[in-house]
Amino acid sequence: MRQVSDKPLTDDEVQALDAYWRAANYLSVGQIYLLRNALLTEPLQAEHVKPRLLGHWGTTPGLNMLYVHLNRAIKQRDLNMMYVIGPGHGGPAIAANTWLEGSYSDTYPDVPRDEHGMNHLFRQFSFPGGIPSHVAPELPGSIHEGGELGYSLSHAYGAVLDNPDLVVACVVGDGEAETGPLAASWHSNKFIDPRTDGAVLPILHLNGYKIANPTILARIGDDELTSLLEGYGYRPYLVDGDDPQLVHQSLAATIDHVLDEIADIQSEAKADPSAPRRSWPMIVLRTPKGWTGPREVDGVLIEGTWRAHQVPLSGVRTSPEHLALLEEWLRSYRPEELFDETGRPVRQLLDQVPDGHRRMGSNPHANGGILSRGLELPDLSEYAVDVPHPGSVKHEPTRVLGTFLRDVMQANEHERNFRVFGPDETASNRLDALYDVTNKAWNAEVLPTDEHLAVDGRVMEILSEHTCQGWLEGYLLTGRHGWFSCYEAFVHLVDSMVNQHAKWLKVTRQLPWRRPISSLNYLLTSHVWRQDHNGFSHQDPGFIDHVVNKKAEVIRVYLPPDTNTLLSTAAHCLASHDYINVIVAGKSPQEDWLDLEAAELHCARGLGVWDWASNDGGDPDVVMACAGDVPTLETLAAVSLLREHVPGLKIRVVNVVDLMRLQPASEHPHGLPDAEFDAIFTTDKPIIFAYHGYPWLIHRLTYRRHNHDNLHVRGYKEEGTTTTPFDMVVRNDLDRFHLAIDVIDRVPGLGQRAVQARQWLVDQRTRHHAYILEHGDDLPEVRDWHWPLQETSS
């Protein structure tokens, strides 16, 4: 591995940097251990120590070392720099540094840069009512939690997109590097335009150990490690050592060198737009885990081993020896040289702090809402499809949406603040109108046969849902807007990432200084009912169930039944903030039910009676509810069958776009008040509910509603294979015949005519199934079915 042998620092500079580092280390240890006596003005007593010691020391000194050296570079070069740390449990480091530089006190005036503030800083860390032990939304300068490992690098790359002046120093822990999402995200460098995007400086922190094991990358030898990183498209520079004085020189020289190299790559690309992709520099920092902490405790080696991962000294309140060791450790940083008697950092430290927004704890990109500008959204009427009568025309909803997204892209081109993300599926999901105005980002080799690839493309495609999600989160958190389209079944790949983002949003909503960011918008398409061709592995509508466990104020779920409702929903979501919006909509040709005006009204209400499909005259025999495009189609087909075969039956059709309307108002901000719910769903009539996903979810949302005992839900019950579209609904008892039978079985007193109708429906179902097995296709009467009642109902 390359090493830079320059020694750019004078002795005074080494001493100054080291003092800053010692101060950060002191403040880190203080946070983990101390309740009071922050300046050690009196001898350390057991009661000065926290009763519960919670924090991670192992990674912290390395993070501190990097922070002070990055500050040096920021000052020297007036850099616009953010710090993303994969080892997010190294929270004490970031709290320490942001306090030292003043960002913390600017954000939290009750934690000033003095002795009082230092005591507050220490006490609140990992303390009830205080701040978490990890880097979290509460910490200024951060966009990255790091509690769940693997996303640092994709977040960093998302942040630098369209921020050509920004450099994100991204620390990758060598533990984190073993995760799949991190392993995939190294390749993000093939999606960066050195002219119009900023730069990520990855810093692999090779401190050697995880909680209980050595790390793989620390134990494969330098040759394999170098090959691996070069194979990922980087030029790794090694900084290696355990003598702080030598590491200061080496790290300063290396940071100078890699920043020069980054500047060179960027200026070369600007000079010659056709210049081929170059490998970006990165740093491998090999320093001991728990560096400068206790070397040995109770005869066991701590520093430089996995035992330094969390709290190296325990039982401090009860063991006088450990208490003495702690005091010795704290005093080893010579706090009296670092802070004046008021607790304020001494001038030598303050002189090293970058100015204002250049401080990494105050970089506005890390509080993206500050920088965010709303998207310009074109008038929906330009994209809406004409619907003379319900069901009289068909469109591919996502294809029409693609034309809208295309023009959103174009309308905001001057701001360069909108991107579309997807795992190789943007065209498959029929959003390819986007390629009329932009391309797919691609900075690797291009062949003449390739289409729509360009280094400055604004559609981000990589076959990694994790990387797409990480990029998008980084992009949103730094104040921009995005759209993620994904096969419905495979969005489960990012379940856990969504959890973390939902948690982040939940906390930031409680922090007034964190400004709202644009919502995370999912379009889940190629959904369970239209993956008949790919089969069982591609059929899973459970992402909705997953997200609704998160905080109600953060989660929105929409099931637009046709093209115009999809347009209306999409425009609404793109203008929203601080939500996770999940939209499920098909890409296949699909009946249009509502014109734009009706669609916008319906979406605004979230659910409602479709009068044109109902004949209940205000007093239904049955409510047929539906949510999702295919269930809506089957419901309406069932209605038409019932109208014909059970005349006189009074059916009310209710369509649900905004799933959260089903919950009580006490449970979700969108929840329909009980009186309204009762007015629509009745309190005593059977409800046959055709639902897109797993049927139990509807029960879970409505169990407190008065008419719940009459609710009967059909949905996906995990039956599927490679087959026809209609066979899919038949297999799951969601087909029109079965829904009609459900109605007959539940409405009392329908008489002999209904008995005959029921038998006819059973026979039809059998006939269709037999045809499918014989011919491998659906009967034309299903494929070409259309709502027959427009004349009478309009």
Next chain:
Amino acid sequence: MRQVSDKPLTDDEVQALDAYWRAANYLSVGQIYLLRNALLTEPLQAEHVKPRLLGHWGTTPGLNMLYVHLNRAIKQRDLNMMYVIGPGHGGPAIAANTWLEGSYSDTYPDVPRDEHGMNHLFRQFSFPGGIPSHVAPELPGSIHEGGELGYSLSHAYGAVLDNPDLVVACVVGDGEAETGPLAASWHSNKFIDPRTDGAVLPILHLNGYKIANPTILARIGDDELTSLLEGYGYRPYLVDGDDPQLVHQSLAATIDHVLDEIADIQSEAKADPSAPRRSWPMIVLRTPKGWTGPREVDGVLIEGTWRAHQVPLSGVRTSPEHLALLEEWLRSYRPEELFDETGRPVRQLLDQVPDGHRRMGSNPHANGGILSRGLELPDLSEYAVDVPHPGSVKHEPTRVLGTFLRDVMQANEHERNFRVFGPDETASNRLDALYDVTNKAWNAEVLPTDEHLAVDGRVMEILSEHTCQGWLEGYLLTGRHGWFSCYEAFVHLVDSMVNQHAKWLKVTRQLPWRRPISSLNYLLTSHVWRQDHNGFSHQDPGFIDHVVNKKAEVIRVYLPPDTNTLLSTAAHCLASHDYINVIVAGKSPQEDWLDLEAAELHCARGLGVWDWASNDGGDPDVVMACAGDVPTLETLAAVSLLREHVPGLKIRVVNVVDLMRLQPASEHPHGLPDAEFDAIFTTDKPIIFAYHGYPWLIHRLTYRRHNHDNLHVRGYKEEGTTTTPFDMVVRNDLDRFHLAIDVIDRVPGLGQRAVQARQWLVDQRTRHHAYILEHGDDLPEVRDWHWPLQETSS
């Protein structure tokens, strides 16, 4: 990249291999397109073609090419070889090859190796009532679906563990290679013992394109690609070309070479157990996507581009030109040379087929249930803790479980068919007794300070839940047993993998020839209520919600409340088959409630009244139900508060271990009959249910029960941070005070004494919360609380 330049084949051998390849390609195209006229005995007509064309051609010819060459090596060396293909949508290739070799007809006698069988083979593919388009459980020889990409390599490594004679040829698609799980799993080679494990031969199929884009690995140049693969610890050999004759020579020579190298690595390791890890050979196969298919259609280039991904020729039934192109394409393989007039493969092909179980479609490892031997399980009484009275002792449940797992490991050491998997957490989860009898598998560098690392260790730790899961699935699918312990919150990382495994199990249960395999057993610990120290990012009990959407016959969820119930549950799960068992249990010191006899009875029943904690005399005023260790503790503490402060109140305590007992018997095989449910939960008394996870799940499971309207559930409602254990339950209204208040609020007619008690409970709650905020710890009366009623109740 290395290339092998030998030409080991005679012209006759090339011709024979090519004939076999053409036969496989012909059969593949036939499956995608033809309904009948399989042998093309008459000119192709539109009605011979399927109405819906569903399949993936692009990857198929490469997969076929590999299959025939692997057959050659199997015959030459009498290899025990399996074929795992990441591009699982290349299903036609595996169906074609297993039919050619006879494995398919052995498994499905109704699809014989003749014209009738060939017609059946073609028709059933991607056809309703037939087989899926992807490699799926229905295909003999497979353990890997591949519909969701990323798991081929971890499955392959799982399969070779403890199978020293086995070689798994694992095709990694270059699309799949972009996924996180795949990117992480290359490092699996650091966990393989060349003496006691088999070998994986990775074959990176660099065919250049995904659905709509080039692949990254195809566009970074050979130097970076070579570096990357060498960095992953492999020696890559390139086979590159589009002329089949040349590729046959090159591929044969390369396979010979890499198999020699594998044999050399294994024999060297056997000769010198201390030999350092060597890089394993692998193959990079660069051939055109859609090779031998239509080169151009309608003036657009197909072969060698992303357009060959799925069906290169569409509209075949309506376009005479396309129909002619299809016929030309099919006839280009010269089927008349490959099959005799009865449709049977000609002698030249049959001669190339390996014998019996050496055929990859008949390898017994791919139907692991055949080879599976039940685990020897030690008698639980040796591990059970002594419980003189309920709540009179405390243990760390997982630590005790560790001693049991240790002895399971030892008792089955002679079979080498049990391993424990975990992402760096086995010791953190307190299962470290395992290290008394085995080590952690590790074949990278070892330092003197390391502990419990050994090349033949049977605990598998890597900081990648995806890789752990993939290894374990591969291990189970090949007939062995395993145990996966994981932090509860982060098991969501594998949500999507669990989906796929559950789907696999659901299908295999319907295939009589697929023999049952050992269950996938999760121990979720470090759970939501005991991640108070790590904070919000580590708190998520939603995995249960996720799995219960899968087929009821596959899913089991257990919440043992103490040590002996955990032991009983674990033993039960380890002896079970074809399930996904989710066990949630804490690692912190925890009251023991049941002795072993009571625990085993309670677990067998799944739920039941705890008489010793109840005073209802058969007629309760309220049912206090609980599921999970912390909810059980808080419930019992609430009971003791109520006994003291609301004397006369008749409380029935019900504990639930087997969550699926709550569902109706019609919904789940474990569902309690309604009459029993009513007898336990009453039909008219309030139920206060303290639940481990998101409270809605209990409603979703019980909404059909008679007493559902009286059910009131407390659980995790997404409130948490770094705090104390008791503050966690307070924040979520699951604490003893709140539960007791819930009871008072819901039981009518309790009188003035209860009003006073309620106020006292509210005051206590406030007092505790204030103490926590002040002191950063729970009051001793919480930490040291114990069930006070053993004397009177026993």
